[in-house]
Every structure is written in C-alpha cells, then in structure tokens.
Amino acid sequence: MAVDGPSLSRRELGGLGMAAAAAATVGATLGTAALVSRAARAADDNTVKVGILHSLSGTMAISEAPLKDVMLMLIDQQNKTMGGVMGKQIVPVVVDPASNWPLFAEKARELLAVDKVAAVFGCWTSVSRKSVLPVFEQLNGILYYPVQYEGQECSRNVFYTGAAPNQQAIPAVDYLMDTVGVKRWVLAGTDYVYPRTTNKILLAYLQQKGVAASDIMVNYTPFGYSNWQSIIAQIKSFGSAGKKTAVVSTINGDANVPFYKELGNQGIKATDIPVVAFSVGEQELAGIDTAPLVGQLAAWNYFESVDTPLNQKFISDFKAFVKNDKRVTNDPMEAHYIGFNMWVKAVEKAGTTDSNAVIDAMIGVAHPNLTGDYATMMPNHHLTKPVLIGEVQANGQFNVVYQTPGLVVAQPWSPYLPESKNLIGDWLPPMSCGNYDVVAGKCLGKSQKS
C-alpha cells in the first residue's frame, strides 16, 4: 500500500475519530432532526400525546416513512374535525428508530417513560416488534402494530391491526389450490423470522391438505438479494414436472424487484407459474417498471384500487395531506387508519387515556374498513378482516380477483403447528391470557412466548 508509514499519534486519532463520529451523526440526523418535535415534550394537560415509532432513515424507511405521514394526517384530521379526543388536542411525538432494532427498544422506552405518550403506533418488521415488546410489557404501554405478520404472539400490550397468517397466507394458498388448481408449491422467502414462521405454518397446512413433500420446494435468500438467476432457473425446472406450479413469496422489500425482473427476463409469465406475494403492495411497486409483473398475485386486506366512497376519500385526503399526487396508499396504512380510530373510540369509551382502561375498552370496538364492512377488535387483540387477492396491473395497482365471502377472524396461534394448536389468546376477564392452553386448561403465561 502506498502509505508513508503508519504513525498514529494519540491526538490525531482522537481528533479524527471525533470528526468521523461527528460526520456520522450529522448523516443520521440530517433527515430526522426536523421531524422530532421536541416541543411536544412541553405539552400541557390539555393535550394527549401519541407516539409514532417508524423508521424514517435506513433500509426500512422505504416502507415505514409513509406510515408516519398517515399517522400525522389522521391526528391532524381528528384534531381539526373532532377537536381531538375527550376535548383534548392530540400531539404526535415522532421519533426515528433508523431501521436499527435495538434503537427501536430505546426509542420506545423514551416515548413511554419520558414523553409519557398514551399510545404508540409503530414498528414494521417482526424483529423490531420483538425488540420493543419487553419495553411495552414492562412499562404497560400500548402498541398498535399495523403490518401483516407471522402470528405466534398475543401480548396484552399490543393491538395487532395487520393480518395474522390465517387472514392472508392461508386464504391465498386456498385460492391457488382451488381456483388456479396449483399442485406444486415453491415457498420462497427472505431469511428471517416472518418468512420462516409463515412457511412453517404453510408447510404444515399443505401437508395436511395432502400435498406430498416432493411437491414442495422451500428456498431462503438474504435481505436485498439481487442475483436471482440460478434460483429462478431452479424454480423453472421445478415447475416443469407436469403439475401446475405456483410460488408463494415471502420475499421482503428490496429483493422483490430483481426477482420479478429476472422472472420476466427468463420468460416465466404469471400464466405459467404465478407468484403470490405477501409483502408486495402498492408502496413497493411505486416507482418501478411493473410490466414484467402483470398478472402476479398479492394477498392483502386492502388495495388502493378498491372502489368505495370511504377509500376514495382516504386516498384523496392522503394525497392532499402529503401534497403529492403520485403517492400511493397500502394495507398497513389502512391498518393504522382502523387502529387509530379504534384507539380514539376506546379512549372516549373509557373516559381516560390510562393504559389499563384503554386496553380493556378496546375489545369489541368496531370501525369501518376502507374496503367495506366493519373491522372489530377481538379479545385476542386482532381484527376481523376481509381477505383480498389482487393481480398486479401495468399501472402498479391491483385488480381484485378474489375476496373471501365474509370477514375472517384472526388466529394468532396457528392451529397447524403442534406447539401452538391448543393455544388461544383471550384478554377478556376471567381468562385474561395471551396463550391459554385449551387442552391443559391453563394459561402458559410468560413461560412460553412463541
């Protein structure tokens, strides 16, 4: 190396280290400093504070930052049209956990202990939820978690406004099996907790439905993976066994675009081997060339294209609020819409923002879905939801090709896995338990989390 001798004096080292650290800090706070409203800390008694815990920087910002916008819009609307909650203005406290899982726990603690927020709306990845869970349970906070997830959890302090596996994955597999006639399955996912648990459930489900092990291929790839060539070739040859084959994709975020591009380039059309995705929505498709994806499937509980007056209003309100006509709405945004409105109703019902009272008041609260019908908060802290299957269109939106006949009640504990098949969650007294074993007739409590 062309260096003139490494002579690191202690002073130089310190100075430059500081410089680098300073540079790093500036970088990390550049985009967020403006958003963290410290003024909120000085709020008086006539306000109610609500925490927003979504990454505004780092890898997850692509998905989480829009949720912060939705929350700010909902709070703004509530303040302007209804005069806040219980006559008090709602003040948002926005923090940036920067896609850093331990930082999620730190920021959650800050929101609950320092800012004393009445409720927190936040998290996206399961690992961030797992990271904040002990904090919420210890400080008795309330978290509204808006994303579809793998289940196998039912905390008293969390309201899961996204879908449990039986509200997304299982109906999607049923659709492929019954309507499309799929006999051979590829379970492809990113290598982390959500895809692994979901695939475990699906594997058990498919085997129960009589699918042979040789007709199932499971594949995991790292985060942000982009060299799909050999895996797609493998899927292609797996799909040439004379049986209709489909891919069930739990591939996360950024890895999807190269995945679909490679599918298109290798000439695999949705009519040959359809792909149903659980993590690809309007937000992920925004700003990419959707031509190679047309006809591919996604299962959600909400699509922007669903034509109801409530949804039209929500979309136009959101576009006006962020002052950008090109922004899209998606499923987790609807979850926050439902969750926030339910929280308002629960607070008014309880007459206080006290955690215990609100947690009890939440159960049984109902609010209209943007796609029609009502979502109800069940005793297991999950919502009743319609399940929609959509096909990607050239404009980046989805056409709904299937909808479950009624609302689906969540099963946070999968009945298809031996370790959880006897468990239910019910936070109504006298049971008041997140993991009650109906066979043993006792609450497992903290001893078994998942």
Place this chain on the structure above:
Amino acid sequence: MRRTRGKQRLAWLAALLLVPGFVLVFAVFSPARAAGGTDPFAGLASPNFDNIQNAVTELAASGNPRARPVIAALADNRLYTWRWPRPDNGLFIKDPDGRFVDARTGKPIATPPFPIIRPVIVNDMVRSAIDAAKGMLDLFSRNVTVRHQAAEALFEAADPDSLPLITRALAHETNPGVHALLAEAEAAARLKSAATPVPEKLAAIRVIGARDDLAARSLLASLSGAAPPVAAAAAAAVRHIDRVLALWNILETVYYGVSLGSVLLLAAAGLAITFGVMGVINMAHGEIVMVGAYTTLVVQQFVAAVFPALNDWSLLLAIPAAFVVAGILGIIIEQTLIRFLYGRPLETLLATWGLSLILQQAVRSLFGPTNVDVTSPSWMSGAIQLGGLTLTLNRLWIIAFTAAVVGLLMLAMRVTRLGLAMRAVTQNRRMAAAMGIRTPIVDALTFGLGCGIAGIAGVALSQIDNVSPNLGQNYIIDSFMVVVFGGVGNLWGAVVAALILGIVNMVLEPVSGAVVAKIAVLVLLILFIQRRPRGLFPVKGRAVEA
C-alpha cells in the same frame, strides 16, 4: 391538483345529468342484439371470471370478425362494460386516442361517462384463454413472426379443441420453422385429447420429446397417469430430456457465475483503483456507485423530457454523465477529506464511513427514501435462447460492458501518461516525486478515476438492482472481498477473483441455498487469506513493504 379535483366533481355532476341521455344514445346505437341466436360477446360483460374465460374461447372459435379487436382490447384493459349489469350486456372499446367504439359493431359512440361503466377485469386464467385465442386467430396471419407466436401460444395451450384448426394450418404452412412448431402444437393437443389412439400418442411423444426443453418435459411429465404404454414412453422421453438438460445446466451455471462475477467486478473495479492502487479504504465507495445510479435516473428523466425519441438510448448518455459526476465528486472528496488522511487507514475508514452516511441521507432527502424508477431499455429486456441455454439480455449486456470497462481501464493504466504517473506513484511515491511527478495531483486524479469507474458501475447496476439510497450498502462488502481476494493493487487479480467468486457462489447456491452459499464463500475466503494474506496475485515491490 385542486383543478383536477374540481374537474372530477364536474364530471360526476355531468354524469348524473347525462345518464338518461346516454341510455337513450346507446339504445339507438345498439341494434336489436337480443333478438334471436346467442350473443358470443355476452359472457364478457359478466362479473364472473369463468364466464369471461368461456366467452373468450367461444368468441375466438366463432369466426366473428369483431373477435380479434375485442380480445385485443380485453388483453390491454381497454374493454369496458356497464358498472351495473344491464340486459343489453353493453361492451365498449376505448381506442388508444380515448374515443369509444361499440365492441360488437366497431361503430364510434359518444364517450360514456366514467361512473356508469367499468373496465372488464381479467385474471390469469382469462389471460391464458386470451393467449390461446390470439393463437387461434393469428394462425393464418400473413406475417411469419405473428404465426410463429400463434403456434407457440397453441403449443402452450395444448387444447384438443384447437386440433382441427392446427391441422388445417399445418396443410397451408410454408415456413419450415412455424411448420415444425405447429407439428409440436398438434402433438401437444393430441396428447391432451382422450380420443387419440395409442399409436398416435406414441408418435406425438416422439415429436415433443425431440424439443429437449422444459416445456416439453412439463407436458410429458403430466402423462404419468396415462395408459401404460403411453406413460412408459413419456417417462423414457422425460429421462432423455433430463439427461440433455443436465449438460445444459452445467453451461448455464457457468454463465450465471460469469454474470455474477462481472457484476462483482464492475462494482469492485473502481475500488481496485482507490483501495488497490492508492491504499485508501473508501467505505463510501458503494455510495459513489449509488450516485452513478441516481445520475442514470436524472439523465433518463432529462432525456424523457427533452428528447423523448431517444428514450431507449438514454442509458448510453448516462455512462459519460455518471463517470463525470462521480469522478468530480471523487476529486472533491479527495481534496477536502482524504488528502489529509493519507497513511492513516483507521481514520480514513471512519471518515469515509461517516461520508457514506451523509451521502445516503442526502440522496434520501433529495430523491426520497423509496426506490426510484430506472426503466430498462427494450434492447436489455428478455432473453435469447441458445439451445437449452437461456441467456438473459440484461446480464449479457452487463458482461460485455464490464469487459469493455475493465479493458479500457487496463489500457488507460498502461498507455496514458496519467496511467504511467499513477503506477510510478504507487510503486515509489518519493522517487516519483523526485522525478518531477506532482504526486498530489496524481492522487486526486487517481481517486477521481476510481470514483468515476464506480459511477459507471452504478449505471449498470441500475438495470439489475433497485435504485434506492441503500444501493451502495449491498455492494461494499462484495467489492472489498473481490479486491482483497484478487490481491491488492492488481487489476487482473480482481478480474480472476470476481469470476471465481461468482462461479463458486452459483455452483453452491442450488445445493446449499443462497444464505449458506454466501457464508461458505466468506469462510473459504477467510481460509484462503489466512494462507495467502496478499491474495491471488500479490504485487511485488517496495510499495507493499511500505
């Protein structure tokens, strides 16, 4: 924004007022279609996908002259029907210029107001039916390419009902390529038909088996439940195809490996200069690549706005632009930051890491955190088929591009004055200075060159990966891996290292899965570096000792 909303509201109002009027208009324009006979179009207006699917197949077989435009409109989402079903099952085609025609007659009609009609939605099953229907309709086209596509669609559909049509087309077909494909389509349809006698089925298996590809394998494998002689013949044909494909698979793996290797090499080429030649541990290298990718975006948007005709070629313009932007950025970084840190690798590492965060967040603030749309030009989409080998065009171009970039870089290092000066400074800085080379300028230009190459890499990567502020993070580790493995300071080393890493990765991946493959490659690399700390091709000379 406000104006368009106003307009929309106006449109709704107009719609409400005009509905009765339009009903009248349509009543006039739709001549007694309910009278007598079944309407082959009616199913298309149904909300049920099965009905739509059947209607498409029926329509294609009906010989109705309007079948082709209606099916084409359905495929392009341009076919509309009443939002709320009406007895006349009205169907309207929206022409590309926005005007509406009646689907059944092709006569222009007044534009129906938006709220009372809806587009006919298709699903994958309908889409398959559309493909097959198009095949049936296009089988007698004058254009050979269209006939070829039609024959392919019919082979994929393998529908016994289209058998008479295919046989008729076979008698007329003059083009040998299309004729062969039609014969295969005929065989496929025969195999699917229960009425075909066993000897004919065996003949069909021979025809299909000769294709030696996955589509043939898929079709033959589906016969496992057929009559014993047929099933046995099909199984034998499948085994034969598997043997042929196994050979092609080896070539395919090599191609994938070379393609992954060329991506790695492209990302690492710039680093081979800044780290390999200059010894600067540049943690912001990935972000420079990202800046190149964003330059591609800006160039693409500029071209789309100013010279829309050149859209497909904006990528070529982006290459020099990205080189200049990233190069100048590199020179600025060298002059303002790295210059002060020569000989202090730890501080360089920290400072450039900080810089990478700044660049990421700056791009995030400027362009937003979401992926941006860098479209692929048409000449980079799709694949060419070489025997049993599918060569995807975007990868093929990147391999060629990498070869060109690295070739030019090597040439520049050998024959240009700057290259000579760079090599001199690398080998012995003090001696070079003593000979009159102004080392600070050479340093700045070398760093600029390395960053410029990284920018060019960004142009290529924008075609295969997401363009987002995180783009650079995905490549920084791999880039260092290639340079360290190849031997610091040696471009040839980087070339060989990238290819080896690419191929090893692709060989391991199908066996062990992508995650384990990546880990295995890293472990192998660590073991290798333990034995040969200076990589594959260590540079000999004083510079290394310094």
